[in-house]
Structures are given as structure tokens and as C-alpha cells.
Amino acid sequence: xxxxxxxxxxxxxxxxxxxxxxSIPAPVETVxxxxxxxxxxALSPELxxxxxxxxxxxxxxxxxxxxxRLRNFSLTGELEVPAFGNSEGTATELxxxxxxxxxxxxxxxxx
Numbered sequence: 812x813x814x815x816x817x818x819x820x821x822x823x824x825x826x827x828x829x830x831x832x833x834s835i836p837a838p839v840e841t842v843x844x845x846x847x848x849x850x851x852x853a854l855s856p857e858l859x860x861x862x863x864x865x866x867x868x869x870x871x872x873x874x875x876x877x878x879x880r881l882r883n884f885s886l887t888g889e890l891e892v893p894a895f896g897n898s899e900g901t902a903t904e905l906x907x908x909x910x911x912x913x914x915x916x917x918x919x920x921x922x
Contacts, residue, residue: 824881824892829860830905831875832898836867838875839896842905846892851881853897 824846830839843853858876881892895902 829875830896839898
């Protein structure tokens, strides 16, 4: 995710989404976040996502949702916030989509 911002305040970032290892399919083990190249934290997906379950037609992916709060980042200039899903020893950058329907259209669910 990128954004061009013009203030120099410290802000909290809130990122919400889901992450599935499509080759299994199952939620990834962890999601790691970076802000402008600096490690900002990681979490394990544990929020229910019925829409993801329905898209994969599998109850195995129901707990694939996450809500991350990254604290005290300067929002001066361009901001890059990549997220990586880690599963079975492999990290993959997560694709940013607006909805589960966008993920289906883009082929992101194909593993």
C-alpha cells in the first residue's frame, strides 16, 4: 500500500484484511508488516471471515482475518506498508484488493 501524505504528525495505522495460503488452503501462520522498509510487527490471523470461507468453499479458512494497529509512524511524504503472509517457511507479499470479489477476479485465490 502506498500513499502520498504531506503532514509530519505521528499517526497510528490500522490495517484490516485476510490472508490465506491458497496451496493448502488454510490461513497463513503469520502476517508481518513493514512501514517504509522498517519492520513494524506481526500477528496471526484469528478473525472470522465468512466471505473468505464462502469464496474458498472451505471452513478451513474461516479464521483468516486480521486487524493490525501499527503505532506512532510519521506520515511525511510517501508511505509504503507492505504485508507478508508467512506459511510453511515461505513469505509472500500480500496483494491489496478491495474485496473478496476483486480477489476472485484477479486470480489471487488460485494459490
